[in-house]
Amino acid sequence: MTDEQTPTGEPMPSADPPPLAPLVQQAAAPAPPPPVMPPPVAWGAPPVAVAAKGGRTTLAAIAGVLLIVLGVLGGLLGLMVAVFGSSIVRQLDLDQFGGDFTGSGLNDPAAVISGAIAFVGIVVVVYSLVYLIGGIGIVRSRGWGRVMGLIVGILSGIFWLLSLTGGSNSGIGFTLVMLGIHAYVVVVL
Numbered sequence: 001m002t003d004e005q006t007p008t009g010e011p012m013p014s015a016d017p018p019p020l021a022p023l024v025q026q027a028a029a030p031a032p033p034p035p036v037m038p039p040p041v042a043w044g045a046p047p048v049a050v051a052a053k054g055g056r057t058t059l060a061a062i063a064g065v066l067l068i069v070l071g072v073l074g075g076l077l078g079l080m081v082a083v084f085g086s087s088i089v090r091q092l093d094l095d096q097f098g099g100d101f102t103g104s105g106l107n108d109p110a111a112v113i114s115g116a117i118a119f120v121g122i123v124v125v126v127y128s129l130v131y132l133i134g135g136i137g138i139v140r141s142r143g144w145g146r147v148m149g150l151i152v153g154i155l156s157g158i159f160w161l162l163s164l165t166g167g168s169n170s171g172i173g174f175t176l177v178m179l180g181i182h183a184y185v186v187v188v189l
Contacts, residue, residue, distance in 0.1 A: 056141045063185045064138030067149055070181070071131030078128055082121025086114030138189070149189045157182035 056064075089110055134152050137145015160179040164172070 056138065057188075059188045060138055060146070063149060063188045064135045064145070066181055066185060067131050067135030067138065067152065069135075071128045071133075071135055074128030074131060075125050078121045078124030078126075080121070081124060082118045085117035085121055089114040089117060146189050149185055153182045153185035153189065157186060 130148060131152055134145055134148030138149050139145075157179060160175055160182060163175050164179070
């Protein structure tokens, strides 16, 4: 140490460590809360609309209603073909088609043709019932209705797709609409 005196009013430096009281008070004070972070953002595709078990989406309900409407219209068309098709054939003069049915063993060719047309009409009615039952099952959120709707949509979609290759462009608009409806049903279900 030196012999020098410290000026008055200034504290005298000491070699002792500082007192621990301020440090203890600082440690006892509550820590500041951590900063609030916003939730992480997931950047990606929006969630897919999935129906709960036993439920259906609005798009599936629309597909079911479309199947019901097509089933009713198809059933009416099938009934008209089955009932009125045979009477139209009976009014035709089959000789104008150049066919000679005398040696074919057919006693009444009009009866054979009208029977075939009635059969086609009945097949259309039965297939329309499958449409109708599948549509009702979809609207009521049944699993079997969804399966029937898929089967009808795929089979009928293939039929309408094949009808595009028929070569006639007279009904292409109707064919494309029907193909679009069945594609919608298959994609939604």
